[in-house]
Amino acid sequence: MIRSKIAGIGMYVPENVVTNKDLMKVMDTSDEWIQERTGIKERRFATRYKDTTTTMGVEAAKIAIERAGITARDIDFIVFATLSPDYFFPGCGVLLQRMLQMREIGALDIRNQCSGFLYGLSVGDQFIRTGMYKNILLVASETHSYALDFSTRGRNVSVIFGDGAGAVVLQPSQDENRGILSTHLHSDGSEAELLSMMNPGFHAGRFAENKKPPMPEKPYGGLFITEELVQKEDLYPYMDGPAVFRKAVIKMPEVIMEALSQNGLKTSDIKILIPHQANLRISQYVQRKMNLSDEQVFNNIQKFGNTTAASVPIAFCEAWELGKFKEGDLICLAAFGSGFTWASALLKW
Numbered sequence: 001m002i003r004s005k006i007a008g009i010g011m012y013v014p015e016n017v018v019t020n021k022d023l024m025k026v027m028d029t030s031d032e033w034i035q036e037r038t039g040i041k042e043r044r045f046a047t048r049y050k051d052t053t054t055t056m057g058v059e060a061a062k063i064a065i066e067r068a069g070i071t072a073r074d075i076d077f078i079v080f081a082t083l084s085p086d087y088f089f090p091g092c093g094v095l096l097q098r099m100l101q102m103r104e105i106g107a108l109d110i111r112n113q114c115s116g117f118l119y120g121l122s123v124g125d126q127f128i129r130t131g132m133y134k135n136i137l138l139v140a141s142e143t144h145s146y147a148l149d150f151s152t153r154g155r156n157v158s159v160i161f162g163d164g165a166g167a168v169v170l171q172p173s174q175d176e177n178r179g180i181l182s183t184h185l186h187s188d189g190s191e192a193e194l195l196s197m198m199n200p201g202f203h204a205g206r207f208a209e210n211k212k213p214p215m216p217e218k219p220y221g222g223l224f225i226t227e228e229l230v231q232k233e234d235l236y237p238y239m240d241g242p243a244v245f246r247k248a249v250i251k252m253p254e255v256i257m258e259a260l261s262q263n264g265l266k267t268s269d270i271k272i273l274i275p276h277q278a279n280l281r282i283s284q285y286v287q288r289k290m291n292l293s294d295e296q297v298f299n300n301i302q303k304f305g306n307t308t309a310a311s312v313p314i315a316f317c318e319a320w321e322l323g324k325f326k327e328g329d330l331i332c333l334a335a336f337g338s339g340f341t342w343a344s345a346l347l348k349w
Helices: 020-024 031-038 053-067 092-099 113-130 152-158 189-194 227-231 241-262 280-289 308-321
Strands: 003-012 016-019 042-045 077-081 106-110 136-142 164-173 179-187 272-275 330-337 341-348
Touching (some): 003 113, 003 308, 020 031, 031 280, 053 092, 077 092, 077 113, 092 136, 106 113, 113 164, 113 308, 113 341, 136 308, 164 308, 179 241, 189 241, 241 280, 241 330, 241 341, 308 330
Parallel strands (some): 077 106, 272 330
Antiparallel strands (some): 016 042, 179 341, 330 341
16 A cells, blocks of 8 residues: 655744744733743744745755755645745745746645645645655745734734744655554634634625624725725734634644544554644643643744744654654644644654
């Protein structure tokens, strides 16, 4: 049986380190307040006119490709996950293909926010298993800092997010002790607006009834940034933090147990769980609920913040570089985020 294996992994984070004390200079907050609620001490911000979602993805991809022992010309399919593309269209996949001077291969862009890497991993896994492709480049990259509200009004969201990218190369393997065992994808759009960035967009007030945040009484006019949008400062992400927390601490353990149950395994079999780095308090809650030891859970949100789709591969890469797992170890990846969407993957390294 053919399985997908991760042949190479890489990450890139911008050079700008932004501490909680740096944010205190532009908003009414404190290091203690941020750490208590999120666990974050610092994050990385992109350098304007230098870093973009694509360029950071390219840097992570170069490392993953080199570690896989191949070249960019060997890649036969691209999957690019992001909520912060360089352009409204086209997607970042073709921009990365151009920058790496790849062949005329397919490029798929996906928009599953915090679950984006795991959704992309599942897509790539299916292509490998069917034999359609042999070297798939999966990239997840985010540039949040260019579109956040760095004021006291926006602090509940802006203190959480950071920029960065992660990438893996997927290849076929017939080794029973290596590769992706299963992936599990879910969504529930009934409360989609509770974690969203709706403007600018094409909605024109269509989903106004009983949704948060409140939709405008008068449509803004589709995709275009209007004077009313600017005056109301309605151009920033919205998050109902407590609602997201309540949903995440239910769905993440569920989807982890789904993966273990399907493969006849239990929590004690997990060498390391790498959760989406949304909030350290969420990860700690999941850890306690599943009775996992500190050694079984890897978190790096403390120094990188929430990098959305990129958080799982960044944490995955760093854990590997730190020697947190070895060949044959069982690794579980899990994520929950906007949509709501959530997902898990179980694999042997």
